[in-house]
Amino acid sequence: GAGVSQTPSNKVTEKGxxxxxxxxxxxxxxxLYWYRQSLGQGPEFLIYFQGTGAADDSGLPNDRFFAVxxxxxxxxxxxxxxxxxxxxxxxxxSSTYRQNEQFFGPGxxxxxx
Amino acid sequence: xxxxxxSPQSLHVQEGDSTNFTCSFPSSNFYALHxxxxxxxxxxxxxxxxxxxxxxxxxxRISATLNTKEGYSYLYIKGSQPEDSATYLCAFLGSYIPTxxxxxxxxxxx
Numbered sequence: 001g002a003g004v005s006q007t008p009s010n011k012v013t014e015k016g017x018x019x020x021x022x023x024x025x026x027x028x029x030x031x032l033y034w035y036r037q038s039l040g041q042g043p044e045f046l047i048y049f050q051g052t053g054a055a056d057d058s059g060l061p062n063d064r065f066f067a068v069x070x071x072x073x074x075x076x077x078x079x080x081x082x083x084x085x086x087x088x089x090x091x092x093x094s095s096t097y098r099q100n101e102q103f104f105g106p107g108x109x110x111x112x113x
Numbered sequence: 114x115x116x117x118x119x120s121p122q123s124l125h126v127q128e129g130d131s132t133n134f135t136c137s138f139p140s141s142n143f144y145a146l147h148x149x150x151x152x153x154x155x156x157x158x159x160x161x162x163x164x165x166x167x168x169x170x171x172x173x174r175i176s177a178t179l180n181t182k183e184g185y186s187y188l189y190i191k192g193s194q195p196e197d198s199a200t201y202l203c204a205f206l207g208s209y210i211p212t213x214x215x216x217x218x219x220x221x222x223x
Contacts, residue, residue, distance in 0.1 A: 003156070004156070031209075033211075035213075040215065041215055042117075042119075042202055042204075042213030042214050042215045042216055043157075043202070043204075043211075043213045044213070045210050045211065045212070048209065048210060055209075056209070056210060058210075059210075091156075091157070093157075098209035099144055099145050099206055099209055100162065101147060101159035101162045102147070102157075102159065102211070103156075103159070104149075104156040104157040104158070105156055106155070106156050107156070
C-alpha cells in the first residue's frame with residue numbers, strides 16, 4: 001500500500017516568506033508527528049496529532065510555526081516569516097497508535113535564502 | 114530535556130565484519146525504545162520496537178537488546194553487507210513523544 005508522502009520534496013524560499021509543507025499519512029493512521037532534522041542531529045519533535053487535534057505542540061520553536069490536520073488525515077505545517085535558521089529537513093511520520101512504530105515520509109528539504 | 118546518546122557517531126567496517134552500537138537513554142519513565150534505519154535518499158524505516166527490560170529482537174542479521182534499568186540498548190549486525198550502510202537511529206519514548214539520538218552512521222566497505 002501507499003506509504004507516507006510529503007510535498008514538496010524540496011522548497012527554496014526567501015527570508016520573510018510564508019511556506020506550507022504537506023504530509024499525507026498512511027490511511028487509517030490516527031497518530032501523526034512532525035519533526036525537524038538539522039545536519040548532524042537526530043529528528044527533533046515539533047508537534048503530535050491524535051486524530052484532528054494537536055495533542056502536543058510543545059516542540060514548535062515559536063509562534064511562526066503552526067500545523068493543522070482538519071480532517072484527521074492530511075496535515076500541513078505552516079511557517080510564517082521564514083528565517084535562515086528554519087532551513088532543515090522536515091519529516092512527517094504516522095502510526096496506528098502513538099507509541100507504535102512510526103512510518104516516515106521522505107521529508108521536505110527547506111532552504112531559506 | 115531528555116538525553117539520548119548514540120555511540121559511536123560513525124563506523125567503517127569491512128564486508129563480513131560483525132558490529133554493534135549503543136543507544137543510552139534515561140532509566141526512568143521508560144515506555145518504549147525504537148530503532149530505525151535511515152538510508153541515504155530514503156525514509157527512516159522501523160527496525161524494532163522494544164518495550165520490556167531484557168527484550169531481545171531479531172530481524173535477519175540484525176538484532177537488538179534492551180536494558181531499561183541501566184538505560185541502554187545495543188544493536189548488532191552480524192556479517193555486515195554493503196547494503197547495511199545507513200544511519201541507525203534510536204528513539205526513546207518516556208511518553209508518546211519520541212526523543213531521537215543523533216544516530217550512528219555505518220559504512221560497510223566491499
